[in-house]
Amino acid sequence: TQLLEQSPQFLSIQEGENLTVYCNSSSVFSSLQWYRQEPGEGPVLLVTVVTGGEVKKLKRLTFQFGDARKDSSLHITAAQPGDTGLYLCAGGNQAGTALIFGKGTTLSVSS
Amino acid sequence: NAGVTQTPKFQVLKTGQSMTLQCAQDMNHEYMSWYRQDPGMGLRLIHYSVGAGITDQGEVPNGYNVSRSTTEDFPLRLLLAAPSQTSVYFCASSYRAGSGYTFGSGTRLTVV
Numbered sequence: 638t639q640l641l642e643q644s645p646q647f648l649s650i651q652e653g654e655n656l657t658v659y660c661n662s663s664s665v666f667s668s669l670q671w672y673r674q675e676p677g678e679g680p681v682l683l684v685t686v687v688t689g690g691e692v693k694k695l696k697r698l699t700f701q702f703g704d705a706r707k708d709s710s711l712h713i714t715a716a717q718p719g720d721t722g723l724y725l726c727a728g729g730n731q732a733g734t735a736l737i738f739g740k741g742t743t744l745s746v747s748s
Numbered sequence: 749n750a751g752v753t754q755t756p757k758f759q760v761l762k763t764g765q766s767m768t769l770q771c772a773q774d775m776n777h778e779y780m781s782w783y784r785q786d787p788g789m790g791l792r793l794i795h796y797s798v799g800a801g802i803t804d805q806g807e808v809p810n811g812y813n814v815s816r817s818t819t820e821d822f823p824l825r826l827l828l829a830a831p832s833q834t835s836v837y838f839c840a841s842s843y844r845a846g847s848g849y850t851f852g853s854g855t856r857l858t859v860v
Binding site for chain 1: 781783798806807
């Protein structure tokens, strides 16, 4: 069974701080995706990482895919209150026919 | 573009009742999935489909049925609702394996 473990589960920081969220597995994934979810809404795709060692940047967000394609990280620089939300990592199931998700990291950024 | 549309947004059921959660997408996506989201549990895969006429079970399929008669629609049926099925349900669709999924805004279901 493929599992994605995210850490930390909760993160509460002040505006302007940096943070990193981790997504780890014992399984190899062909790609990993990161989503952000706000209360009362469905998750929204932030990025897909495909190549081992790949780094993608989305404004203040930096995503990295591990060399062995078993883990990924999301780094936010100078967090803002608008970054508050639930961050989810997801990877394809073994057949590549659906996504499985980690349990998520709830981020709260206060001003 | 409507994207993924889920109805209803809220529903209260009594134990033992049945109902269908509707999901429709207008993006001609082949891949569709149903998830339930519970506090601290993330999104758990219930059933999924890779095209019309093809469905398969996910992590937590018990108590739920699905069918995929058209590319656009992927309804989720609860046959005998139980309090353990109280959750927020999300439908999602994708163009192909490995590409990002588009999610609906969810159905909040309470079984009393």
